Amino acid sequence: MEQLFQQIINGISLGSIYALIALGYTMVYGIIKLINFAHSDVYMLGAFVGYFSMTTLKLGFIPSLLLSMILCMIIGVVIEKVAYKPLRNATRIAVLITAIGVSLFIEYTTMAIAGAGVRAYPQMPEFLTGTYKLGSINITMQQVIIVIVTIILMVLLQFIVKKTKIGKAMRAVSLDSDAAELMGINVNTTISFTFALGSALAGAAGIMVGIYYNSINPLMGMLPGIKAFVAAVFGGIGIIPGAMIGGYFIGIVEVLVSGYGNSLYRDGVVFAILILVLIIKPSGLLGKNIREKV
Amino acid sequence: MKKTISIILLIVLTMTLITGCGGGSTKNDDVIKIGINYELTGEVASYGQASVDGIELAIEEINAAGGINGKKIEAVKYDNKSDKSQATTLATKLMTQDKVVAVLGPATSGAFKATIPEAIKNKVVVASGSATSDEVTVDDKGVKEYAFRICFTDSYQGTAMANYALNNMNQTKAVVIMDNSSDYAKGLAANFTKTFEAGGGEVVATEAFVAGDKDFNAILTKIKGQDFGVIFLPGYYEEAGLIIRQAREQGIDTPILGADGFGAPELTELAGADALNNVFFSSHFSSLDKDPSVAGFIENFSKKHGKEPDQFAALGYDLAMFLADGIKRAGSTDTVAIKDALAATKDFKGITGSFSMDENHNPVKAVVVVGIENGVHATSERVAQ
Numbered sequence: 109m110e111q112l113f114q115q116i117i118n119g120i121s122l123g124s125i126y127a128l129i130a131l132g133y134t135m136v137y138g139i140i141k142l143i144n145f146a147h148s149d150v151y152m153l154g155a156f157v158g159y160f161s162m163t164t165l166k167l168g169f170i171p172s173l174l175l176s177m178i179l180c181m182i183i184g185v186v187i188e189k190v191a192y193k194p195l196r197n198a199t200r201i202a203v204l205i206t207a208i209g210v211s212l213f214i215e216y217t218t219m220a221i222a223g224a225g226v227r228a229y230p231q232m233p234e235f236l237t238g239t240y241k242l243g244s245i246n247i248t249m250q251q252v253i254i255v256i257v258t259i260i261l262m263v264l265l266q267f268i269v270k271k272t273k274i275g276k277a278m279r280a281v282s283l284d285s286d287a288a289e290l291m292g293i294n295v296n297t298t299i300s301f302t303f304a305l306g307s308a309l310a311g312a313a314g315i316m317v318g319i320y321y322n323s324i325n326p327l328m329g330m331l332p333g334i335k336a337f338v339a340a341v342f343g344g345i346g347i348i349p350g351a352m353i354g355g356y357f358i359g360i361v362e363v364l365v366s367g368y369g370n371s372l373y374r375d376g377v378v379f380a381i382l383i384l385v386l387i388i389k390p391s392g393l394l395g396k397n398i399r400e401k402v
Numbered sequence: 403m404k405k406t407i408s409i410i411l412l413i414v415l416t417m418t419l420i421t422g423c424g425g426g427s428t429k430n431d432d433v434i435k436i437g438i439n440y441e442l443t444g445e446v447a448s449y450g451q452a453s454v455d456g457i458e459l460a461i462e463e464i465n466a467a468g469g470i471n472g473k474k475i476e477a478v479k480y481d482n483k484s485d486k487s488q489a490t491t492l493a494t495k496l497m498t499q500d501k502v503v504a505v506l507g508p509a510t511s512g513a514f515k516a517t518i519p520e521a522i523k524n525k526v527v528v529a530s531g532s533a534t535s536d537e538v539t540v541d542d543k544g545v546k547e548y549a550f551r552i553c554f555t556d557s558y559q560g561t562a563m564a565n566y567a568l569n570n571m572n573q574t575k576a577v578v579i580m581d582n583s584s585d586y587a588k589g590l591a592a593n594f595t596k597t598f599e600a601g602g603g604e605v606v607a608t609e610a611f612v613a614g615d616k617d618f619n620a621i622l623t624k625i626k627g628q629d630f631g632v633i634f635l636p637g638y639y640e641e642a643g644l645i646i647r648q649a650r651e652q653g654i655d656t657p658i659l660g661a662d663g664f665g666a667p668e669l670t671e672l673a674g675a676d677a678l679n680n681v682f683f684s685s686h687f688s689s690l691d692k693d694p695s696v697a698g699f700i701e702n703f704s705k706k707h708g709k710e711p712d713q714f715a716a717l718g719y720d721l722a723m724f725l726a727d728g729i730k731r732a733g734s735t736d737t738v739a740i741k742d743a744l745a746a747t748k749d750f751k752g753i754t755g756s757f758s759m760d761e762n763h764n765p766v767k768a769v770v771v772v773g774i775e776n777g778v779h780a781t782s783e784r785v786a787q
Contacts, residue, residue: 111623111624111626111627114623114626115620115623115624118617118619118620118623119620122617122619225668226640226668226672228643228668228671228672231674239651239653246651246652246653248651317616321616321617321644322643322644322647322672322674323616323640323643323644323672327614328616331614362620363619363620364620365620366620366621366624367620367621367623367624368624370610371609371610371611371620371621372582372610372612374620375612
């Protein structure tokens with residue numbers, strides 16, 4: 109029983125990371141119907157920005173987190189302006205291929221600059237390395253911080269989307285961008301803002317992964333990116349609460365499969381879930397079936 | 403287009419001319435020529451350069467002591483640029499044009515294997531100090547007659563570490579956590595399990611991960627509830643570092659054993675010095691080794707090259723000494739006689755341990771087990787088979 113609790117705690121911290129990345133996928137999909145493959149590389153860049161701000165600039169955790177979120181925000185907006193905006197009226201497949209191209213470009217540019225090897229994060233201060241014991245259950249301070257930061261960011265995101273003017277604009281564009289434009293909403297600004305929000309969350313996930321696992325490399329975004337995408341599809345792509353639920357679900361499933369089944373089936377089970385979701389309920393857990401009117 | 407074709411033709415013609423002439427060159431009988439075919443540039447240049455540093459020190463010492471059977475050694479050194487096909491071309495060149503009696507190198511298993519067909523064709527020995535992949539010297543068709551190595555194989559380390567756990571640590575219950583995406587780790591795990599269970603031990607759980615994984619908490623939580631005394635962790639430092647760190651964070655403080663994949667300074671960075679305690683791994687060579695010949699080697703090496711030798715340098719040194727010993731016993735520079743003498747090597751005393759050649763041209767030698775405390779290499783002992 110205690111082992112089950114321990115495994116669920118492990119799963120929640122892993123799921124938090126997936127959820128943060130999945131939010132970026134889902135928001136961008138919701139607004140321009142694009143699966144932004146470069147998103148997982150923004151997450152990787154977040155980890156590298158955090159690394160350099162801690163080693164070269166010698167900043168603490170919170171300033172590094174903010175710096176990494178801000179820089180990722182800028183990178184996300186630049187990617188959108190340079191790569192996706194000129195293709196606004198192109199076919200969806202053209203944009204999708206561009207997204208893959210951007211992803212590869214970021215990965216290998218980083219590799220050329222920072223090298224392909226694994227880097228270890230610097231030694232963390234005392235308040236980040238402690239371990240709490242509840243009976244025989246261990247909770248590390250890093251796990252606590254990951255979950256707390258994730259919850260704060262999600263609450264903030266809900267607030268922005270539901271209560272602010274720009275959030276209302278996002279929802280309007282996602283519902284019908286042409287109609288939104290006719291109502292006087294600046295669609296381009298809204299799309300940029302969506303990229304900025306999603307990228308900032310990915311940046312936060314990147315730096316927290318760096319602290320938690322202590323190992324980063326230029327291709328670290330690939331697998332978590334795909335899993336976060338599965339999480340977004342599972343929850344219903346385009347739906348923000350769906351991405352959060354999906355992220356935690358995938359995290360916990362992974363941990364339980366390795367913990368009680370065979371650790372080698374972990375990734376297989378995650379992708380089997382994706383296939384099942386696509387067969388049984390293609391719109392995802394929280395998705396609504398929208399009939400297209402002819 | 404026409405110009406390109408004529409240039410290619412010209413090159414081809416020149417090359418045939420060169421090879422044609424090569425056969426006619428006369429042998430210089432005053433020296434023994436040895437070929438050096440190593441990675442001096444390219445991605446694994448650090449392995450190749452260190453090996454050559456060791457080889458050159460050995461040749462210098464042999465020549466200073468009067469050479470072999472009165473003849474001095476002359477090294478013909480080429481850079482294969484860490485490229486397999488280049489390595490093969492150079493091996494051919496060394497054997498057919500430079501008329502060397504044997505070729506040393508390359509350092510990595512893949513490149514070394516690529517030169518073996520040439521060795522068999524030309525009946526000239528090739529020997530490597532660091533090609534550890536299991537099937538280098540032997541395949542389904544049997545032993546590759548002209549290929550030798552003086553390092554133990556990847557999977558032999560699994561056997562050695564199982565014996566270390568059983569006999570030196572007196573452990574009978576082990577957990578194996580292996581990298582399932584590399585043949586290296588799978589071979590190690592299979593041999594460890596076989597030897598450990600044959601010796602009366604029990605592997606209570608075998609867990610697996612794939613290269614690139616970062617979160618091992620699930621499998622560590624799973625094994626935490628079990629009764630075991632030691633963890634065997636075959637894999638490379640990228641994942642091993644993270645596993646050690648996460649295991650210690652979870653409160654698992656049993657000894658952790660690994661293989662030569664742990665021998666990189668990055669292991670300390672990834673695991674953190676505080677977590678890196680009670681960790682032991684097998685290695686070819688340790689500068690902590692108490693053997694007097696090791697101290698002498700380190701001193702001479704530092705004097706010549708201005709740096710501390712690593713395991714590749716030590717293996718390179720032993721490799722050249724091993725070949726010299728073979729030529730001496732063969733009593734001639736006939737390449738077939740040298741091959742037979744090398745195959746019959748018995749109790750050769752090297753700084754990476756003394757060894758005899760087995761029927762598969764692999765050395766039977768002790769493994770050096772290095773212990774890490776607080777992130778630094780603290781102890782070393784030789785563990786015989």
